[in-house]
Every structure is written in structure tokens, then in C-alpha cells.
Amino acid sequence: MSSEYSAQHRPDVDPSADPSSNQGTPTRDRIAQQLHLHGLKPTHQRVRVAEILMAAPTHMTAEQILAQIRKGGERVSKATVYNTLKVLAQRGLVRQIHLDPERSVYDSTIVPHHHFHDLETGELKDIDPNDIAFSRFPTLPEGMEAEVVEVVIRLRRKRAADGA
Known part of the structure; x- marks a missing residue:
């Protein structure tokens, strides 16, 4: 993977931000700001789920995220994790990859x-x-893009x- 490609994946990094600022692991404040900019209330649970995904380029299932949160001693319901992942994907903060009808993986690389x-x-x-x-690319159905x-x-x- 090219370094240019991997450097562009981060949804939490504002390209207009001060280049001297730390662009490494996103802070909780930066994640909360991204949630807010995408029209989401930055609740503790949303920030925590986003923090796990945005800490580094990763592919994780909802179950893996839930396990990591609980391993840290925090209490969160399975439904909260699933609902948070759904809304993060809908708002373009993460990508949902459907591997099969039973399993999705969430990708922090949004490009x-x-x-x-x-x-x-x-x-x-x-x-x-x-x-x-x-x-080649197939002809798309009429009216579709x-x-x-x-x-x-x-x-x-x-x-x-x-x-x-």
C-alpha cells in the first residue's frame, strides 16, 4: 500500500488544520468534533466506538469493537454498538463492508x-x-449512475x- 494512499484514509484529519499539529492518533476531542460536523451528537458511547475504529487503519466487526470496549471495563450494550456503527457508516465516517449476509466489517479507511x-x-x-x-465497465441501467x-x-x- 502506498504511503500517499495510507496517509489519505483518515476521516478525523482536517487537511486545512495547522500542519504543525499532531496528525497522529486522533484525540477524543477531534473525534467528537468530527461526529458533530457530520450531524451526530458526540455521546460517550459514539465517541468510544469511533475512537476504536479511527485510532489506526483497521477492519473490525461489531463484536470485536464491543469486546474491546468491555475489555476496558466499560459497559455498553450490543445494540448501542450496532446502532452507532450504522450511523457512522451512513454519515461517511467509516465504511461498512458486507462480507456475506451474516457478517459486516467496519473499515476506518474511507477513501x-x-x-x-x-x-x-x-x-x-x-x-x-x-x-x-x-x-471495461458494464452499461448501467437507464437512469442509474x-x-x-x-x-x-x-x-x-x-x-x-x-x-x-
């Missing part, structure tokens, strides 16, 4: 990009958008050749 999905481990890895090129194109390349270990 368009693609993924490798390891079917054995469940791990997602970002693919730099510059590493994929389309030579493409909002986004997301490619997920599902990986499995190579199988041994027969007789080996």
Missing part, C-alpha cells in the same frame, strides 16, 4: 479502495486503488496438486 479477504482467517487487507485498473465500485478478492491457500 475508495479494495480488499483482499482471507477466507481461512477472515482477515481483510487493503488494496491500493492504484493497483487495480478496469478496462455508479456510486462506488468495491472489489473484494477472496483468497484461499493454494491446494496441493493431485498426486503430490
